[in-house]
Amino acid sequence: MKRPILALAVAALACASSRSVPPPAAATGVAVAARPAAAPGPDRSQPPPLGPTPELVLPAQHHFVLANGLKVRLVEYRRLPIVALQLVVDAGAARDPEKLPGLASFSAAMLTEGTRTRTATQISDEAGFLGASLSAGAGFDAAFLSGSVLSRHLPRFLELFADVAEHPAFRTADFTRVQDQRRVTLIQQRDQAQTVAAKAFTLAYWGDHPYGHFAIGTEASLAATRPADLAAFHAKLWQPENAELVVVGDVSEADLHALLEKTFGPWPKGPGAAPLPPRAPAAPHRTVLVEKPEASQTVLLLGMPGVSRTSPDYVATSVAFEVLGGGTSSRLFRNLREDKGYTYGLAAGADARRLGAASVIHGSVKADVTGKSIAEILGELGRLRTEPVPVEELEDAKNALVRSLPADFSTAGSIAGRLAELVIQGLPDDYWSRYAEEVRKVGPDDVLRVAKAYVDPARATLVLVGVTSLVEPQLAGLPVGAVEIRPPPGGPGPAKAATTRATAPAPASLAPAQ
Amino acid sequence: MLALPLALAALAAAPPPPAAVPPAPPVLSIPYQMFRLENGLTVILHVDHTAPIVGVHVQYDVGSKDEKPGRTGFAHLFEHLMFQGTQHLPKGLADRLLDAAGGEGNGSTSDDTTVYWEQVPSNALEQTLYVEADRMGWLLPTLDQPKLDNQREVVLNERRQSYEMRPYGLAFERIQAALWNPEFPYHWLTIGSPADVEAANLADVREFFQRWYGPENAVLAIAGDIDPDRTRALVEKWFGGIPGKAKPLHALPVPVPLAAEQRITMEDRVQLPRLYLVWQSPGDFAPGDAELDLLGTVLSDGKSARLVKRLVMDERIAQSVSAGQMSQALAGMFVITVNPKPGVSLERLEREVDEELARIAKEPPTAQELERAKNKIEAGAVFALEPLGGFGGRAASLANYYLRTGDPGYLEKDLERYRLATASDLSVAARTFLRKDARVALTVVPRAAAAAPAQPGSAR
Numbered sequence: 001m002k003r004p005i006l007a008l009a010v011a012a013l014a015c016a017s018s019r020s021v022p023p024p025a026a027a028t029g030v031a032v033a034a035r036p037a038a039a040p041g042p043d044r045s046q047p048p049p050l051g052p053t054p055e056l057v058l059p060a061q062h063h064f065v066l067a068n069g070l071k072v073r074l075v076e077y078r079r080l081p082i083v084a085l086q087l088v089v090d091a092g093a094a095r096d097p098e099k100l101p102g103l104a105s106f107s108a109a110m111l112t113e114g115t116r117t118r119t120a121t122q123i124s125d126e127a128g129f130l131g132a133s134l135s136a137g138a139g140f141d142a143a144f145l146s147g148s149v150l151s152r153h154l155p156r157f158l159e160l161f162a163d164v165a166e167h168p169a170f171r172t173a174d175f176t177r178v179q180d181q182r183r184v185t186l187i188q189q190r191d192q193a194q195t196v197a198a199k200a201f202t203l204a205y206w207g208d209h210p211y212g213h214f215a216i217g218t219e220a221s222l223a224a225t226r227p228a229d230l231a232a233f234h235a236k237l238w239q240p241e242n243a244e245l246v247v248v249g250d251v252s253e254a255d256l257h258a259l260l261e262k263t264f265g266p267w268p269k270g271p272g273a274a275p276l277p278p279r280a281p282a283a284p285h286r287t288v289l290v291e292k293p294e295a296s297q298t299v300l301l302l303g304m305p306g307v308s309r310t311s312p313d314y315v316a317t318s319v320a321f322e323v324l325g326g327g328t329s330s331r332l333f334r335n336l337r338e339d340k341g342y343t344y345g346l347a348a349g350a351d352a353r354r355l356g357a358a359s360v361i362h363g364s365v366k367a368d369v370t371g372k373s374i375a376e377i378l379g380e381l382g383r384l385r386t387e388p389v390p391v392e393e394l395e396d397a398k399n400a401l402v403r404s405l406p407a408d409f410s411t412a413g414s415i416a417g418r419l420a421e422l423v424i425q426g427l428p429d430d431y432w433s434r435y436a437e438e439v440r441k442v443g444p445d446d447v448l449r450v451a452k453a454y455v456d457p458a459r460a461t462l463v464l465v466g467v468t469s470l471v472e473p474q475l476a477g478l479p480v481g482a483v484e485i486r487p488p489p490g491g492p493g494p495a496k497a498a499t500t501r502a503t504a505p506a507p508a509s510l511a512p513a514q
Numbered sequence: 515m516l517a518l519p520l521a522l523a524a525l526a527a528a529p530p531p532p533a534a535v536p537p538a539p540p541v542l543s544i545p546y547q548m549f550r551l552e553n554g555l556t557v558i559l560h561v562d563h564t565a566p567i568v569g570v571h572v573q574y575d576v577g578s579k580d581e582k583p584g585r586t587g588f589a590h591l592f593e594h595l596m597f598q599g600t601q602h603l604p605k606g607l608a609d610r611l612l613d614a615a616g617g618e619g620n621g622s623t624s625d626d627t628t629v630y631w632e633q634v635p636s637n638a639l640e641q642t643l644y645v646e647a648d649r650m651g652w653l654l655p656t657l658d659q660p661k662l663d664n665q666r667e668v669v670l671n672e673r674r675q676s677y678e679m680r681p682y683g684l685a686f687e688r689i690q691a692a693l694w695n696p697e698f699p700y701h702w703l704t705i706g707s708p709a710d711v712e713a714a715n716l717a718d719v720r721e722f723f724q725r726w727y728g729p730e731n732a733v734l735a736i737a738g739d740i741d742p743d744r745t746r747a748l749v750e751k752w753f754g755g756i757p758g759k760a761k762p763l764h765a766l767p768v769p770v771p772l773a774a775e776q777r778i779t780m781e782d783r784v785q786l787p788r789l790y791l792v793w794q795s796p797g798d799f800a801p802g803d804a805e806l807d808l809l810g811t812v813l814s815d816g817k818s819a820r821l822v823k824r825l826v827m828d829e830r831i832a833q834s835v836s837a838g839q840m841s842q843a844l845a846g847m848f849v850i851t852v853n854p855k856p857g858v859s860l861e862r863l864e865r866e867v868d869e870e871l872a873r874i875a876k877e878p879p880t881a882q883e884l885e886r887a888k889n890k891i892e893a894g895a896v897f898a899l900e901p902l903g904g905f906g907g908r909a910a911s912l913a914n915y916y917l918r919t920g921d922p923g924y925l926e927k928d929l930e931r932y933r934l935a936t937a938s939d940l941s942v943a944a945r946t947f948l949r950k951d952a953r954v955a956l957t958v959v960p961r962a963a964a965a966a967p968a969q970p971g972s973a974r
Contacts, residue, residue, distance in 0.1 A: 041751070041752075041754065041755030042751050042752065042755075044601075044602045044644070044648065044652075045602060047603070047607075047611055047641050047644055047645070048640045048641050048644050049641075050615060050637050050638050050641060051636075051637035051638075051639075051640070052637060053635070053637055054566030054635055054636060054637055054739075055566075079562075079564045079900075080896060080899060080900060081896065082896060082897060082900075120817055120827070121817045121818045121823070121827065123817075124816045124817035124818060125816060125817070125818050125886065128815070128816045128886045128889070128890055129885070129886045129889055130889065130893070131889040131890050131892060131893020131894065131896075132893070148897065149893075150893055150896060177827070177830060180830065180855070181833060184786070184833045184853075184855060184856065185833075187785050187786065187856065188681070188785060188786065188833070188853075190785055191681035191783065191784050191785055192680075192681060193679055293783060294783060295679060296674040296678050296679065297671065297674045297675060297678075297679055299679075326613070327609070327612075327613040327618075328597075328609040328612075328613065329606065329609045329610040329612075329613040329614075330613075334606060337668055338605070338606065338664065338668075339664070341663070341664045341665075341666075341667030341668055341671070342667075342671070343668075343671055344668060344671040344672040344674075344675045344676075364671070364674070364675045364679065365671075366667075366670075366671055366674065395614070396610060396613060396614035397613075399614045399615070399616060400613045400614055400615075400616055401616075402616065403614075403615060403616020403617075403635050404616040404617070404618070404635075405616070406565050406566050406567055406616075406635060407565070407567050407616070407617075407618070407633060407635075409565070410564070410565040410567055410901075410902070411900040411901060412900065413900070
């Protein structure tokens with residue numbers, strides 16, 4: 001609990017996201033420990049085998065619909081007296097008007113800044129008194145209102161939660177305060193090399209796609225936005241037909257249904273919004289260099305046209321990424337960190353959203369080995385596309401994906417997150433059980449096939465943020481397309497970099513800082 | 515406050531009354547059993563069969579506070595080496611086993627302590643214990659120069675990524691150096707200085723392991739879907755043969771109080787300046803610790819918190835402000851951080867912060883302010899109980915409370931400190947600990963602006 005800012009300051013150094021796994025090799029040389037010799041004990045020459053795999057039991061989802069059309073899905077989860085809520089609304093940044101990028105995120109951010117009957121301070125105090133959390137924000141595919149609360153306070157909290165969703169006031173005084181905070185956030189983002197990289201990538205890779213702007217907007221769009229724009233956006237898209245409420249925790253369906261009819265029941269029905277059509281990214285084969293003076297590392301973000309979440313290839317692609325850059329035993333970690341020492345960590349994953357996708361590799365490497373690091377990454381991509389993954393390595397990767405599922409469903413918050421993902425992507429209730437079955441069927445040929453389709457360095461867009469005069473010469477001879485040096489991208493946006501398990505900045509894309 | 519998130523076990527949740535008036539908080543505890551092996555290893559078990567997963571947490575009672583000047587960063591570098599293979603597990607195999615089992619894991623080092631944790635499906639419990647036992651008993655035979663060289667590079671990259679490349683990332687290096695005397699081990703960052711990390715050699719590594727990494731200096735906590743009898747037998751089987759020795763003694767240095775305000779200016783590649791005000795404060799569970807924690811909440815948590823309301827909401831001269839108590843074993847720091855709006859002088863912000871501190875030192879917070887702060891802490895403790903493994907899960911809570919207090923179940927007593935604190939206690943804490951004439955005031959200024967002569971600096 002408490003104050004992540006402080007925790008960061010002193011805090012523990014997670015050795016995080018790194019460490020890798022070489023194949024079992026013969027033990028190396030022997031040095032001498034001064035400690036007394038160990039007593040003879042069990043045979044340690046082989047690791048003890050795993051026991052029988054626990055059955056994968058995923059929590060049942062109960063669906064019901066309020067009279068006004070608001071869909072609700074509930075998982076009763078009574079391990080602790082808490083409830084997690086997530087209202088998912090089809091009002092994400094992909095719906096930003098071309099002239100006012102940032103509108104979805106700004107609208108969502110104003111939800112907790114005052115309603116018709118509550119001031120911003122009252123909202124904050126009320127949630128604080130209940131010990132509850134309450135936040136709103138927007139990613140590209142959806143906007144969110146999220147909360148968690150002790151179950152004994154659920155009735156009171158739901159009144160607040162529903163009021164905030166339905167009746168934001170967009171009062172001028174609050175609007176100008178938040179507008180200025182977002183402006184300063186944009187200024188602060190210029191210092192954050194990873195954000196700069198994500199923004200440069202957003203512009204270059206997505207181009208004129210609905211994802212090709214910053215969810216937080218730009219300084220110009222922010223200045224041009226008026227309270228009426230936010231109110232109109234909210235009125236049009238924040239309505240029951242366009243939303244689904246995910247609830248996980250210590251509450252029965254009957255109790256919840258009654259509470260919701262009381263709190264969300266009065267939310268007026270609306271027409272909903274037509275879904276946006278998927279589109280291809282611009283995805284130019286190009287390298288964009290952005291200056292970060294005196295940077296001791298280069299931030300690297302490489303993206304290629306990726307697999308759609310609903311594609312039958314998605315599962316095999318997730319296996320391929322597990323092999324390439326999933327965990328500490330993945331190839332990129334083993335090679336670039338544990339063998340070469342070029343980085344603290346690199347990750348790879350599928351950033352598969354509703355309207356388009358990217359295959360992404362990202363991390364930071366020591367500045368003077370930027371070129372060598374890119375060469376190694378390209379080498380690993382090439383190997384994945386041309387050599388079948390050895391059977392044992394493939395089995396490990398598949399097992400990692402399937403056997404880690406129970407842990408993903410072991411807290412109210414994580415279950416709510418998984419359910420929200422189903423809502424956003426339009427996936428069936430039994431998606432994760434079927435996913436496990438599908439993963440088990442993936443063979444070396446499947447990985448080879450999807451790697452050729454979705455991990456293609458000849459179609460890669462590469463962004464590098466660092467000391468350009470030091471980095472550019474290192475690119476000579478590398479097949480990274482035309483190299484252009486660009487100024488730091490103007491307005492900011494907590495642009496989404498990638499979605500991999502350990503390192504993805506996913507929350508940033510959902511809840512832009514303000 | 516607690517070094518780890520206040521983890522409370524709210525097990526056996528009573529059915530929540532659907533009343534509009536919040537009833538009293540449930541009593542939270544993490545039921546456990548504890549035993550000690552002959553070699554000195556302390557073992558704590560907690561059963562929860564909700565999901566087929568187990569958190570395994572090994573915590574060694576050593577951190578960067580046990581380093582010497584000139585050898586900084588060593589405890590953390592050493593932690594990396596614990597992932598480099600052991601006599602029976604060639605480099606990388608432990609990671610591979612963990613990933614393939616569907617588990618996750620990590621390690622971390624702080625000033626006070628070092629942890630290694632895994633969260634795995636329950637069928638991987640024995641394999642995980644085997645891996646941790648091999649680290650504890652059989653690290654040195656295969657630890658060689660190439661592994662050290664490799665992880666030295668990785669750690670230097672970690673320092674670049676998490677400190678040098680991060681805006682304001684090196685502020686605490688300056689703050690801690692000014693706040694604590696050079697012999698006091700919070701004087702340096704856990705990540706260490708690059709020169710010291712470069713200088714680490716294999717002899718240092720061996721000596722460090724032999725001194726600090728025995729079973730006698732460790733706690734093993736296992737939480738989740740386990741059978742306690744079988745688990746105990748597995749622990750005996752894999753850890754029992756590791757020889758123990760006398761528990762190593764820690765130096766318990768006492769910091770030299772600041773005799774005057776220390777004013778420092780540093781430059782960074784940032785758009786906007788930032789102000790830090792930092793005081794020496796009580797350590798874990800010492801008198802004043804909980805009160806300062808509550809005070810930090812009253813000052814900066816929520817839109818009506820004193821500093822937020824004035825600087826961010828009403829006058830709008832700050833982008834954000836935070837205030838809080840960070841306590842550790844030997845001492846704590848109370849830290850206020852202010853991010854100004856562009857064009858607002860840090861002098862004005864500092865003056866207004868000082869006015870608010872003076873006000874709360876004189877007039878206690880209202881009953882409402884205090885109750886809200888306490889409710890946040892109580893509720894936060896319940897949410898922190900959710901995970902079994904990981905940096906702040908139940909296994910971590912049990913092990914950390916044991917190391918700090920000798921009582922794995924100290925959580926309830928920990929919370930009691932907060933429940934008992936009165937409004938005037940908070941004012942007393944502000945008066946006692948947050949004195950203007952005994953603090954570090956660090957100003958971080960954008961590089962270009964720093965060309966002008968800065969405020970007189972007196973870092974020691």
